[in-house]
Every structure is written in structure tokens, then in C-alpha cells.
Amino acid sequence: MSWAGKLLRVNLTTGTVKSEPLNMEWARQYIGSRGLGTKYYTSEIDPKIDPLAPENKLIWATGPLTGTMASTGGRYTVITKGPLTGAIACSNSGGYWGAELKFAGWDMIIFEGKSPKPVWLYIQDDKVELRDAAELWGKSVWDTEAIIKKELQDPQVRISSIGRTGENGVLFAAIMNDLHRAAGRSGVGAVMGSKNLKAIAVRGTLGVGNVRDPKAFMKETMERKKILAENPVTGEGLPTHGTQVLMNVINEVGALPTRNHRDVQFEQADAISAEAMRRPRATDGKAQLVTNQACFGCTIACGRISKQDPNHFTVKDKPRYQHATGGLEYEAAWALGAANGVGDLEALQYVNQLCNEEGMDPISLGATLGAAFELYEMGVLTKEQLGIEAPFGSAKALVQLVEDTIAGQGFGKEIGQGSKRLTAKYGHPELSMSAKGQEFPAYDGRALQGIGLAYATSNRGGCHLRGYTVASEVMGIPVKTDPTATEGKPELVKAFQDATAAFDSAGLCVFTTFAWSLPDLAPQLQAACDEAYTVEELSLIGERIWNMEREFNNAAGFTKADDTLPPRLKTEAAKVGGSKGQVSQVDAMMPKYYEVRGWDSEGRPTAETKARLGL
Incomplete structure (x- = not known):
């Protein structure tokens, strides 16, 4: 079987860790990852629990095909009750972390309780220990990865962690891995922060347990990879343009939510599209897009690696943000751009970097900003409250409000609560473009x-x-x-x-x-x-x-x-x-x-x- 057959239960209150056999009857009924993790979660938790209370639990779960040669077999999910919504939260991420957990011989990790002080979990195959995270608390995801890798003297260790937004209770804080992959939605990062859990570092050398029929598995996976390669979306569109291939397409259809859903087309959509990411800039003759990137085992490779214009106002004096790193996905480009009427591609990439660095869902962030921009244009919010003039289309307002949200200062504290709470507080709950408290994506x-x-x-x-x-x-x-x-x-x-x-x-x-x-x-x-x-x-x-x-x-x-x-x-x-x-x-x-x-x-x-x- 390709399950590891065991899970790790970590009690953060007592600081203890123990191994448990996986419930194989449940595995048969729910497969793994989202299904099996949710079965464990809902079997152990009172649905009326406060998401940020110590009694809430937080589960990392892989699937039976995670870590195998199946194309895209690198996914894992984080399951909890979401603080943004109060509903079941299950956030999915790619990269390499999920496969590494399987290589270490674990299907799942269940965190219980709350640590009295900041900690991080280190897993090296069967060796598991909680370590002091005092030095890591207050650090970004990027710095956390660098510090842990240096401490362990292992550049191959895979890390899942939160940034300052998770520590500070931003209700749409994400959990990040591999620098720019995210379990992004519903505020799972805020739950992690509420438990004083900073990171999970995993190093696995055991590989995946025996698949039932290796020859048949190889045959089936190779045939399916051929189908992916020959498909116009997975074989051409996504590898070439990433998810950003959709920007102009959805805009032309008249389905691109713009300025907090007041409009359905954005006149500057092409300026923030996949095509724009490939065009040479007038300033330095270089394109923002550097190359594409794949997650573990993926034959599609839709990820983007981008490099900003070093002379743009957002990064001019900030060398930290002038290197090649995770680039804009369609959802981030839409939420930070069209949802706010901002057509400045370089500003969007800078804010995208901040979301990756500090662990924040760009969809909820951008949509909440869109609601704030509309409240400003209505005269409900003022320059004095926001700290800046904030009409739709202002890249400077977008950047400052995001920086304030990360720092937990000024009006950023309000943005960090999401659009449902923000619009209700200022008397216009109808301006939250959300369902069950979670903001809509780009359609x-x-x-x-x-x-x-x-x-x-x-x-x-x-x-x-x-x-x-x-x-x-x-x-x-x-x-x-x-x-x-x-x-x-x-x-x-x-x-x-x-x-x-x-x-x-x-x-x-x-x-x-x-x-x-x-x-x-x-x-x-x-x-x-x-x-x-x-x-x-x-x-x-x-x-x-x-x-x-x-x-x-x-x-x-x-x-x-x-x-x-x-x-x-x-x-x-x-x-x-x-x-x-x-x-x-x-x-x-x-x-x-x-x-x-x-x-x-x-x-x-x-x-x-x-x-x-x-x-």
C-alpha cells in the first residue's frame, strides 16, 4: 500500500509526541489528505469550538499518492476550523513539503492544545522533537526557513511555517512551505499562530511504502502523464503562462470582478496579465517573468518565478525584494489588481512577495482592500482613518495598507479581520464580497x-x-x-x-x-x-x-x-x-x-x- 500507515499526534500543551497506527478502515472510506484528515478532525472536535481556542486541533494530512511518481503527487492539506469563517477549513498546498512528510514515514500530523511558549517541530524519519522557537518568533517565513536550515546544517530539509501575520492573528493568514507555496485560505495560519507553533521541519529518507503493484502503477501513471502533456491546458497553456493565462480570457468573457465587483471587466487587465509578465519593460528591457517552476512530481509546471524592476518605487531601496522569487498567480494578480482597480504589475508583484514572505492569502487580502477602497470612495472611510488617500486604482494605497496589515498597525489591523467584519463595523455589510465570510476569487x-x-x-x-x-x-x-x-x-x-x-x-x-x-x-x-x-x-x-x-x-x-x-x-x-x-x-x-x-x-x-x- 502507498499509505505510510501511521500518524503523529503532538500535544503542544504537554510538549509530548506519539505515533499512532492509521485507521485503515477510515482510509478506505475517505482515501487520505482532505477526506481522511477531515474525518479525524470532525470525529475529535466539538463543531461549536472557538477556532483560536487551545481546544481546537490542526491537522497536516497527505494522500496515498503523495510522494509517489503520480503526476502532481506532492499535495498536502491543512484541516481545522477556520477563524475567518467559523466553518470547516481545509487548505491545500503543493511544493515539496507533503512528499517529504511521506518520505519520513508519516501520513498525517495532528496538533492538540497550545504551547506555553513558541516552538517548532523537527521530524527526521522516526526522530521527532519539539524545539524552542524563541529566536524564530517575529521572523518572516523566508527568515524562518533560512535559520532552521542553518541550524540543522541541511539545505534539503522541507519547512512549513507562518510569518508575522499568523502570529498576529490576521484572520486570513496562510501556512507557507518552500518559500512561496501556500495552504492559503480560511486563516489556517492564524490557528497555527494561536498555538504558538512556528514551523514544522521535515527530513525523510525512507521513501514511500510499497505500492501494491509497481509495474501496473508505473504503466498507469505514465499513460496519464501522456494525457496531461497532450492536453492544450495542462500541456501548453499552464506551462507557458501559468494560471495567469486566464486574466485576458476571463476579462473578455465579462466575468472579471473589478473594483469590489462593481464591474465585470477591467480596462487594464492586459497590463497585469500573463502576456504582460512576459513583455520587456520600458525601464530596463527585461521581462518580469524569469521561468516557470514545478512542484514535486509535477509534469505541468504552472508555477512562476519572477523578478521585479529594481527601480520601481516599491523595491527601489529594498534589495531583499529585487531577486527572483515566486511570481504572480492569476488569483493574486486579480485580487490585488482588478479587485482594487490597480493596473501596476510591478506593485502587484511586490505585494505578492509580501504575501509569500509573511504568509497571507492574497485573495482575502485583495478583496478586503477592495471593500475598504469602496468605503473610502463612498466617504465612509477617510484619509485620516486609512493613513493615505485610497481611491480605486491607487498602487501606493494598496502597498501601504498591505504593509500596515503585516505590521499590525494603523488601519492594517482592520484589514486583517477580513471584509465581513470590516464592512459590518462601518455599517455596510453588503459590501463584503464573500460567502460564509470567505472572500470570492476571480470569477x-x-x-x-x-x-x-x-x-x-x-x-x-x-x-x-x-x-x-x-x-x-x-x-x-x-x-x-x-x-x-x-x-x-x-x-x-x-x-x-x-x-x-x-x-x-x-x-x-x-x-x-x-x-x-x-x-x-x-x-x-x-x-x-x-x-x-x-x-x-x-x-x-x-x-x-x-x-x-x-x-x-x-x-x-x-x-x-x-x-x-x-x-x-x-x-x-x-x-x-x-x-x-x-x-x-x-x-x-x-x-x-x-x-x-x-x-x-x-x-x-x-x-x-x-x-x-x-x-
Whole structure:
């Protein structure tokens, strides 16, 4: 089997660590990573717990294909209750850390309690110890990595850590690994900080446990890599342009949320696009993009490595930010750019570096800033409160407010609480472009009816990675559907959500689903694991995971009233593009969605559904 077969339980209150055998019955029912980690979490936690209380738990989990030769097999997830939302939080990351944990012989780490002082965890195969993190506390992710690697005298050690935002309780703080890969959403970094846990450093030399049928596994994975290579998205679009390939595409469709969703097209979209990252600058003749980069075992290589203009106002006197490092992804470029009306590519890359360095979700950050910019333009917020003039389009205001958020000073403290709390405090809760308290990503729910329904029903709040119907509505994958139509969208959303849960739980990247479907995942899992996973069973497992998450949220206090979108998307029609005149029909689609899910009219899984899924 390709599970390691054991987990590590760390009690931070007592400072003890112990090994436990993995519950293989649960592994069969939930696969691994997102599914299995969430099963452990929901079995051990009161759903009404305060996310930042010591009683909350925090789980790092890999999948059975993590660390194997399956393409993109480097993923891991962090599971907890999110402080931004109060809902189940499960944030997925790539890079190399997840594979390293498997190489050290562990499937999962469960953290309990709260350390009386800052600590970090060191894992070298079976050797596990908590170490004093006094020297690391207050340091950035980048400095933390450098200090730990120097102390261990091991440049190959892999580190998962938080920056100052996680320590300071920014509610959308991320957990970072490999300098610029992130378990980014829902505030998992704030939970880590609340436990006085600074980092986990892992060095594994054991490799992955025996796959069930090595020859069959090699055959299946090689065939699937060929499919990825020949697909226009995974073989050409993503390697060439990264996720930023979408900026101009989504803008042309009229689905690019702009200036806090007031508009659906951004007139400067091309200036912050993948194409712009490749164009020589007028200042020095060099392009921002240096090269692409892959995570562990990935044959797609969508990551960007970029280098800023050293003379730009953001970095002119800051050599620390003048080197090549993680470059803009589509979501970050949109959230920091179009959502705020900012078309300065160099300013966006600088802020992107800050998000990586200090561990912050650029989606929630950018969307919260967008709400603040709108409140400023309305006269609700003033220059005196913000510390700077902040009209839409101001790169200087964007940069200063982000720096203040990291430092926990001035109005940055307000930004760090997210848009739901910010807009409510200043009397305009309708200006938070979020669902269940988590800010939307880079697709407008009026232009793409399916993604609007996916946002409203996502178990972790506004999210595209739990059911990426953009693939169908814009790109025609696996079939083309009319983006403005509502007929069939509840069924489409459910199918995407269930399939994504299975891919996440296997330990693979969701980007493979541009080329693969469950019939591609099943034979890889069958060859690797002791289970004869069929397509039908994987679909059922995905549905089981989705309903498990839903049950946790319902018990935490969420109701059908939370399955909705802000008034703006339901009442203010899109002004241009293919969605001109459209509003979201999310409320009209919801009863059908509940029906296809097997839920009652209040959005609760019925007894029959729970029995069918073994919940």
C-alpha cells in the first residue's frame, strides 16, 4: 500500500509526541489528505469550538499518492476550523513539503492544545522533537526557513511555517512551505499562530511504502502523464503562462470582478496579465517573468518565478525584494489588481512577495482592500482613518495598507479581520464580497451562474477550488455549458464538487482535472493501494466527504441562510460583456441543488442520504 500507515499526534500543551497506527478502515472510506484528515478532525472536535481556542486541533494530512511518481503527487492539506469563517477549513498546498512528510514515514500530523511558549517541530524519519522557537518568533517565513536550515546544517530539509501575520492573528493568514507555496485560505495560519507553533521541519529518507503493484502503477501513471502533456491546458497553456493565462480570457468573457465587483471587466487587465509578465519593460528591457517552476512530481509546471524592476518605487531601496522569487498567480494578480482597480504589475508583484514572505492569502487580502477602497470612495472611510488617500486604482494605497496589515498597525489591523467584519463595523455589510465570510476569487457569479452556486454552497466559504465549473462554463471541459444558463447547473456543481473531493483526497493537484476525470484517477489508486477503487466508488467517496463537511458546518451553526451571495450579485446587473444584464440566480437554483444532494429543504442531509453514504 502507498499509505505510510501511521500518524503523529503532538500535544503542544504537554510538549509530548506519539505515533499512532492509521485507521485503515477510515482510509478506505475517505482515501487520505482532505477526506481522511477531515474525518479525524470532525470525529475529535466539538463543531461549536472557538477556532483560536487551545481546544481546537490542526491537522497536516497527505494522500496515498503523495510522494509517489503520480503526476502532481506532492499535495498536502491543512484541516481545522477556520477563524475567518467559523466553518470547516481545509487548505491545500503543493511544493515539496507533503512528499517529504511521506518520505519520513508519516501520513498525517495532528496538533492538540497550545504551547506555553513558541516552538517548532523537527521530524527526521522516526526522530521527532519539539524545539524552542524563541529566536524564530517575529521572523518572516523566508527568515524562518533560512535559520532552521542553518541550524540543522541541511539545505534539503522541507519547512512549513507562518510569518508575522499568523502570529498576529490576521484572520486570513496562510501556512507557507518552500518559500512561496501556500495552504492559503480560511486563516489556517492564524490557528497555527494561536498555538504558538512556528514551523514544522521535515527530513525523510525512507521513501514511500510499497505500492501494491509497481509495474501496473508505473504503466498507469505514465499513460496519464501522456494525457496531461497532450492536453492544450495542462500541456501548453499552464506551462507557458501559468494560471495567469486566464486574466485576458476571463476579462473578455465579462466575468472579471473589478473594483469590489462593481464591474465585470477591467480596462487594464492586459497590463497585469500573463502576456504582460512576459513583455520587456520600458525601464530596463527585461521581462518580469524569469521561468516557470514545478512542484514535486509535477509534469505541468504552472508555477512562476519572477523578478521585479529594481527601480520601481516599491523595491527601489529594498534589495531583499529585487531577486527572483515566486511570481504572480492569476488569483493574486486579480485580487490585488482588478479587485482594487490597480493596473501596476510591478506593485502587484511586490505585494505578492509580501504575501509569500509573511504568509497571507492574497485573495482575502485583495478583496478586503477592495471593500475598504469602496468605503473610502463612498466617504465612509477617510484619509485620516486609512493613513493615505485610497481611491480605486491607487498602487501606493494598496502597498501601504498591505504593509500596515503585516505590521499590525494603523488601519492594517482592520484589514486583517477580513471584509465581513470590516464592512459590518462601518455599517455596510453588503459590501463584503464573500460567502460564509470567505472572500470570492476571480470569477463573477453573475457572468458564470455555476460558479456563483459553487461559491454559495462551498463548505469552506467562497471558493473556486471546491467545484471549478469555470472549466465547463468558459473552457468547455469536460463539456461546454452556457455560462449564463441555470438549467443543469445544480447537477454540474455537485458533480464537480464530488470529483474534486476525491482528487484532493488522493494527494493530487486539482489542475490535473483539466485533462483527467475519475476514470483516470481510479486505476492509479487501484495500482497503488490495497483497495480496488472503482469510478463509482470514488464518486461516492467524494460525495461522502462533501456531506461530512456539510454536517460539521450545520452542527457549527450554519443554516440554509448562509447558502447565498451578497445583494450586489443578485440585484445589480452586469453592465458589459456576455453577461450584460445578468444577475445571479443562486436563490432560484438552490432548491434543485438541495434535491440533487439528497438534502431536505433546510439544507440538511436526509437520513436516507447519510445511510447511503455511511455517515
